[in-house]
Amino acid sequence: MSVALHNNIAPPQPFLFPTVNSTVLPDPSTYFSPKPLKTPLPTNSFFQNFVLKNGDQHEYIHPYIIKSSLSTLSICYPSLFSNSSFFYQVFILDLTISILNNSHPNSTHLVSSYNDLSVTLDLSSSNLRFLLVRGSPFVTCQVLDKVEIFITTVHAILDFYANSVNTKYTIKLNNNQTWVLYADSPIKLSHVGSKITSSPFLGVIRIAVLSNSESEAVLDQFSSCYPVSGKSSLKKPFSIKYKWERKGRGDLLMLAHPxxxxxxxxxxxxxxxxxxKYKSIDGDLVGVVGDSWVLKTEPVSVTWHSIKGVKEESYCEIRNALRKDVGALDSNKMGTNSSYFYGKLVARAARFALIAEEVCYPEVIPAVKKFLKDTIEPWLDGTFGGNGFLYDGKWGGIVTKQGSTDTTADFGFGIYNDHHFHLGYYLYGIAVLAKIDPAWGLKYKPQAYTLMTDFMNLGKKQYSKYPRLRCFDLWKLHSWAAGLTEFPDGRNQESTSEAVNGYYAAALMGLAYGDTHLVAIGSTILAMEIQSAQTWWHVRQGDDLYPEDFTKENRVVGILWANKRDSALWFAPAESREARLGIQLLPLLPTSEVLFSDAKFARELVEWTEPVLARKGVGEGWKGFLYALEGIYDQNSALKRIKKLKGYDDGNSLSNLLWWIYSRRGKDEGSHGSFCLYNHYCH
Known part of the structure; x- marks a missing residue:
């Protein structure tokens, strides 16, 4: 994959972590046809439920929920259930498609092809192939041999009629839905009760629901052109291009989310x-005509240091905090072998080196460098006791030693949960260490690139053992965190800020290694992740994207699912607003200023959270993130409260909080930049 920004530095050959035969990973061979079965395989895809367990859990493929069970495929245009705590799309078997007299009714589907924007499901025993393309207002079925189509519905059919040449049928149901079926050649359909049968047919049928009374004319106009598959490419920084392969006549009609x-x-x-328009849990889907789209976002500048610089008068105070924080670093007292918590401690220490650069305090950097070497190297060379990174060849990717035998270890890292979270912290530490010690960076460059490639692969041949963009969804434009677990509501993600950190850290690693390609790709995905967080996770007063009762009571989504929005967290109830705020802000970084660039919303979020601080048991670490967000619009108040904290999140510190507050600058305040022209002495 090429980008407009190139460098002449060839990516290193990948480091081969020891292979492992995981005892907890599912067998993918049941649902992939032989062609796409070769490793690597997607582990966080929009169709993941189709290839897990019985393969019969539904998935949301905008604008329809699709369920494939045995030799049938069901389509639902969902309604929405909502209250002040959560809302979700209701799945009902609106239409179920199969064939009459199937000699193998218990056979199941196979994924015969897939890419960023589509998946093709073959019901082999039925000679039906479904081209499930994200954002298509039609569900397209290729009937591969002459068969009699059989359609059922859980609703009563109130009206049923054909056009004059039997290529279009209208089906009115008693739930106020009207569906239309188009065929590329005449087909004879009849119905008895809630069952529809056809004469033997070979060809293409397309099914769509009428979203309103005016939509039928549009569907009629574009019914003859159908997408077979869709791909996306990142050839220019801060830009994504969609291109659909299509067949039939005329122009292609698709749907776009907000x-x-x-x-x-x-x-x-x-x-x-x-x-x-079609309704969706993600907001209205709007019609777009054209088989090639370009999406372009505002650039995000990836910098090592704060965007506008730290106030010079604060240097002494930050240095004093750094002296204590760095003095307390001890690689022999990490207190954890969890890949997640260990990674957070690594990234926390790496922040000290960069803060020290900003406040002209190089004296502490050698101690930080030693700590980073001592803590990172064992994970890269396989000498870390009790855990470590291994390679799984069944799906294709890095797992942990603990995770290879226990689905709950390392928050499910061994079943491909949270890879961009965990590995992002290590990449941050590696990027900083490679910056301050280029010789070390060169030595461990193959390992560093392998960790990055596990979740940010874009198809380079030498990294063919890893899937394309493991976590990032190029249609939704954000990442999914949950891996190979079957969920009724599809994939999910909780902490957008940790996703942001993963791509930010990868871009920083590109800066450290002089790899402009990696900087461009990391920055582009980072920008999209930030845009998505601000669109779907940040809930502003008066927004109309989500139901009114949910918007009124929530300023931030807890867990965002493909089919649901929840105010609760995996680790805390909805009432823990301080945790909901914190998990969408941590870790606190220069790019956090871009993520929370809306000061008005930051105030809304803080004021919404503030009342729960009086609750017994609220952690000091969570308070620190609330005060940090307050610092965007009221630095004096935030600073006073930060200085009273008795503890910090395990990935945060007093040094980092002081750096954040003293680098919050108004629009008219200038920047000191990132370089110290002379040293300042504290007395």
Whole structure:
């Protein structure tokens, strides 16, 4: 994959971590046809439920929920259930498609192909192939041999009629839905009760629901052109291009979610149909005509240090905090072998070196460098006792030693949960260490790139053992965290800020190694992740994207699922607002200023959270993040409260909080930059 920014430094050959035969990973061979079965395979995809356990758990493929069970495929245009705590899309068997007289009714589907924007499901025993393309208002089925189609519904059919040439049928149900079925050649359909049968048919059928009374004419106009698959590419910084392979006649009609619409570069070959809309848990989906889209986001500058610089008068105070924090570093007293918590401690220490650079205090950097070497190297060379990184060849990726035998260890890292979270912390530490010790960086460059590639692979041949962008969803434009676990509501992600950290750290690693390609890719995905967090996780007063009862009571989503929005967290109830705020801000970094660039919303979030601080048992670490967010608009108040803290999150510190507060600058305040022209002495 090429980008506009190139360098002449070839990526290193990948480091081969020891292989392991995991005892907890599922066998992927049941649901992938032989062609795409070769490792690596997707572990956080939009169709993951289709290839786990019985393969019969539904998935949301905008605008429909799709369920494939045995030799049938069901389609649902979902309604929404909501209250002040959560809301979700309700799945009902609106239409179920199969064939009459199937000699193998218990056979199941196979994934015959997939890519960023589509998955193809074959019901082999039925001779039906479903082209499930994300954002298509139609579900397209290729009937591969002459069979009699059989369609059922849980609703009563109130009306059923065909056009004059039997290529379009209208099906009105008693739940106020009207569906239309198009065929590329005449087909004879009849119905008895809630069952529809066809004469023997070979060809293509397309099914769509009418979203409103005006949508039928649009569907009629574009029913003859259908997408077979869709791919995305990142060839220019801060830009993603979609390209659909299509068949049939005429132009291609697709649907765009709200962030697509915001970023879509409108041109001669793309037309937006503002009045053609489908409802969605992610906001209205709007019609777009065109088989090639370009999405362009505002650039995000990846910097080692604060964007506007630290106030010079604060140097002495920050140095005093650094002296204590760095003096307490002890690689022999990490207190954990968890890949997640260990990684947080590594990244916390790496912050000290960068803060020291900003406040002209190089004296502490050697101690930080030694700590980073002592803590990172054992994970890279396989000498870390009790845990470590291994390679799984079944799905294709890095797992931990603990995770290879226990699905709950390392928060499910061994079943491909949270890879961008955990590895992002290590990449941050590696990037900083490679910056301050280039010789060390060169020595461990293969290991560093392998960790990065596990979740940020874009198809380079030497990294063919890892899937394409393990966590980042190029259609939704954000990451998913939960891996090979079957969930009724699909994939999910809790901490957007840790996702941001993962791609930010990868871009910093590109800076450390002079790899402009990695900087460009990391920055682009980082920018998209930030845009998505601000669109779907940050809930502003008066927004109309989500139901009114949920918006009124929440300023931030706890867990965002493909099919659900929840105010609760994995580790805390919805009432723990301080944790909900903190998990969407940590770790506190220069890029956090971009993530929370809306000072008005920061105030809304702090004021929404503030009342729960009086609750017994609120952790000092969570308070620190609330005060940090307050510092965006009220530095004096935040500073006073930070100085009263009795403890900090395990990935945070007093040094980091002081750095954050003293680097919050108004629009008219200048920048000191990142270099010290002379030393300042504290007395």
């Amino acid at each position: 962030l697509h619409v915001k970023l879509l570069k409108k041109g001669r070959r793309v037309a937006v149909l503002e009045d053609f």
